[in-house]
Structure formats: C-alpha cells, structure tokens
Amino acid sequence: MAETAGREVDFIIVGAGSAGCAMAYRLSEDPANKVLLLEFGGTDMGPLIQMPAALSYPMNMKTYDWGYWSEPEPHLGGRKLACPRGKVIGGSSSINGMVYVRGHACDYDTWEEKGAKGWGYRHVLPYFKRMESSHGGQEGWRGTDGPLHVTRGTRRNPLFHAFVEAGKEAGYPVTPDYNGEQQEGFGPMEMTVWKGRRWSAANAYLKPALKRANLELQARSLVRKVLFEGKRAVGVEVEHGGGVERVRARRAVIIAASSINSPKILMLSGIGPAGQLKEKGIEVIADRPGVGENLQDHLELYLQMECKQPITLYKHLNLLSKAMIGAQWLFFKSGHGATNHFESDAFVRSKAGVKYPDIQYHFLPVAIRYDGKAPAKAHGFQAHVGPMRSPSRGWVRLRSADPKDLPVIQFNYMSSDKDWEDFRTCIRMTREIFEQPAMEPFAGPEIAPGADVSSDEQLDAFISEAVESAYHPCGTCRMGSADDPDAVVDEQCRVIGVEGLYVADSSIFPQITNGNLNGPSIMTGEKASDHILGKEPLAPSNQEPWINPDWQTSQR
Secondary structure, three states: OOEEEEEEEEEEEEOOOHHHHHHHHHHOOOOOOOEEEEOOOEOOOOHHHHOHHHOOOHHHOOOOEOOEEOOOEHHHOOEOOEEOOEOEOOHHHHOOOOEOOOOOHHHHHHHHHOOOOOOOHHHHHHHHHHHEEEOOOOOOOOOEOOOEEEEEOOOOOHHHHHHHHHHHHOOOOEOOOOOOOOOOEEEEOEEOEEOOEEOOHHHHHHHHHOOOOOEEEEOOEEEEEEEEEOOEEEEEEEEEOOEEEEEEEEEEEEEOOHHHHHHHHHHHOOEEOHHHHHHOOOOOOEEOOOOOOOEEOOEEEEEEEEEOOOOOHHHHOOHHHHHHHHHHHHHHOOHHHHOOOOOEEEEEOOOOOOOOOOEEEEEEOOOOOOOOOOOOOOOEEEEEEEEOOOOOOEEEEOOOOOOOOOOEEEOOOOOOHHHHHHHHHHHHHHHHHHOOHHHOOOEEEEEEOOOOOOOHHHHHHHHHHHOEEOOOOEOOOOEOOOOOOOOOEOOOOEEOOOEOEEEOOHHHOOOOOOOOOHHHHHHHHHHHHHHHHOOOOOOOOOOOOOOOOOOOOOOO
16 A cells, blocks of 8 residues: 655544544634544435434444444343444534433542542533533523534423423422533433534534634544654554555644544554553553553443323334425424434432432333334333443453454443342332323333333343443543553543643543533543643633432432
C-alpha cells in the first residue's frame, strides 16, 4: 500500500462520535486552530438514521455499526452478546436510542473520589448546561442555548401516565425532571430529538462547525496508530482511499474512538500492558496496564405484559401503518416516526442504605425487542429494567497487531452474586408496580417472564437467557491521578506517560454513570476541549442536588 507523508494540522481528533463532534466544534471555534476530524464510517444522511422511530435499524446494519460481539460470557452460559458501536458520522449518537440522561450527581462525585480531580458534580454541571438547549426541563438546572436540543415526547398514550401513577401508588417519588435537581423517581423521559429528527452529535455540533474553514472532516479513514517521536505524539498513520497517509499534529492528537476502539488504538500505538503488547510484536512506548481494563456496561431485561386495551403500538407493526408513519415523518417530521417511544421512565433505589438510584426503567407501549425482532403477537407493553452499578468488570484486548482485526471483548457480565440479586429485585419490583391500581385497566397476563416464574432459581434461569446489553460500554481508559498505575489519562484527559496525546470519550469514565451514556460522553468532549486548549475550566456550581433524606432507612 502506497504511503505518503501528508498534511500538518494543529489538532487531530480520531472519531466523529459523541465526544469527537463536541471537540471538533469547540477546538475549531478559534479560527487560528486547524482541526482534522477522522472517522472510519461514512455519511449519516438517510431516513433510517434521521427518523427517531427507526432506531432499531441502524444499530443492526453493517453500514453503520462496527458489528462487535463479546466473547462467550462465562456467567451467562457461554452466550455472546452484541456490542453495537456507531461506524458513521455522529458515532453511536447516530444509532442509539436517543435517550438523554446526564447521570446522577453522586456518579461524578464518585469519579472524583476515584482520582478524577475536578470532575465532581459541581465541576461537570456547568458543562451540561453549556451543551444543552432544554425544552421543558427544570429552570435553573438546565442549559437553554447550547447546541444539543433535549426534548420530551407528547406522552399521548395513556400507558405513559399510568406507569408514572403506578410508581406513585407504590410509594415512589415523582420527579418532573430527572436531569434537574432530583433524579430519583418516576416521570417523563427526555430524548435528543429536535423538530422530529434525531439530534445526534453530528447534527448538533459537527454540521454547524463544518461551515468553518479551519475544520476538515475526513470520513472512511482507518487510524492505524499514533505516531511518536520519543515519548511525544506527533501525528497518526491513517488508511484512506487505498493508501496510507501520515498526518502530523502540531499541538495534540486526541483519541475519541469509543470505549472499544480507543484502547485498541492506544495498544496498537504501543501504550498498554507491556506484556500483552510484546506478545503481539508491538514496541512499547508506555507501559499502562489499565488500557483496555475496567470495562463496564449496563444490562437490562424486558418485563412484558399483555394490554387489555388495543391502544399500544402493536397496531402499527404492519406494513401499511409503517408506510403511513414513514410518509407523515418524511413530509411533516411529526407523528409516530418523530419519537423514540421511550416517553416515561424511572430511577429508583433497590433497598434502604443505597444512597442514590441504582435501578433504571425505560417504559415502552409495545412488547417488542430492542432490535425490532420477535414482537409479541398481541397488544402489550414493557418495562426495560436493569441495575446501574454492577461490580462486574471486563476488558478489551488486541486480537493481533493488525489494525483491521476486531478486538477481543469480554464483559464478564453477571460475575458477582450481587448482579443476580439485583436483577431478581428488579423483576419483583416491576411486578409490584404493574399490580398497582393505575395499571389495572391495562395490565393483562404477564408475557415474560410469565407469572409462573417466581422462585429465585426460576428467575435466575430467565435472567440468564433474557438479559441483554443496554449498549453502554465504558471505562477502558480510566481517568485517575498521574501516580495511579491503573489510570490511563489524568484529570486533563492527557495520556499518562507520554506527551501530546489525549483520550476523551466514555472510555475515560472511572465508573459507569446512571442511565444512558450519550449525554455524559458529549459532556466529556465539552470539558476536555477546555483542558486541551489550556482554558480555565468553567466555574464550579454551588447547586445542591436532591438526595432522599430517608435513604439510610427507607427504600422509597
């Protein structure tokens, strides 16, 4: 393959995903900065990505998805679980479920306790505000003029209200804005949808920034490795259009390629566990044993009920209905095509003594799989439910030194007794909610797991077969103090042990946050931009989030 010594820019960003698009926007605000954004995928144009209700399609298409799977999971009977990652402009924000969750305040205070100095809730809240244009969020807690539009569904279906009312009847709080002062409770769910379209990081950040002459996007580009002179990153080697080019960076190389690909690129570049790199014949630049370790994710399962009234989305699963919904969306950007249909949700605590929510619900007015397959043959509804803070940890490792080889991904799902206990709690709590008076007009027989599945052993068997990834992998280039041998980046997102190299995406999370990860990933790109540019971070907030005053003695 022909190799060329190519261009020189100030900043190279690898990966046009949630964090990468945000950084491309912020780093190119100063016209003096020449920024190159490299992305392996191609265009995000087309109705399957832009139409919110079509969300199950792009994450199952080779065009848009890297197609990663875990290795056989030892604690799930050897099942391999899908791990979709966006291979397209906008990255996973172009193929995700568009659910917008900041995470809980305590998540970020935990980051700080784990060595991510300056990333406590008071530090990240101003960046969440800077990035948001919130429509319907709590005043004073939300941003109103940022690039990322955050909206709510119409909640016309009575099931959305019945679910929240049932939570209230079961004794849980109701919260008008889980992204505001109080996460804990039942309430409306938020989505990154604007004027009927998926409001991905590409639509929010990248497309406006590309109007600037100093930002260049180069798609269909495979970054093979980071180039070093001594310990300083000076550029990248990139495969594009049948040739290999070496692009130089005057100021910094920034990896924002996902929790799967960021550690892979670091290891291919000689940064990682020295023993593993030597085995693959890779010259060691910096021995960082934490690269690829600390892999975390959320698992979930669906508790499905038949619906006694014909009011669910089941009636729209036929071809004629789909065509009409598609036409309405195409011409008017409205109707059933303009929502992800996750319009009510909840964050609750599993037991007394848990300080902040550790269980999340997404509520959906149809009984169907997330990938759009195997819909129940009747009107139904479902709650997606799963624990937020599993103690299980996995890893991402190189299969070989060939950049085109898929990495080895092992999540080690359900490796702790606590995982099983938490999931049994999830199922029993959900059944209790569905038995409340507010659900009585709607809730018919239980489809899955089925009313006869009740003992611990029966529930465990169901969990083992039914549990699926919520597609929130993170943590593989963990942020921590520079003297922590397992940390990969310091609190300014600089890769420890080298110069001129940064990582900023969900891979740097010390611990997974509550809920969906797109919002925290964009925030990471926003905050990292200030560190990379050497700017003073935004002033910390003094707002105090709500914590249930009785958390030590009460579960709800």
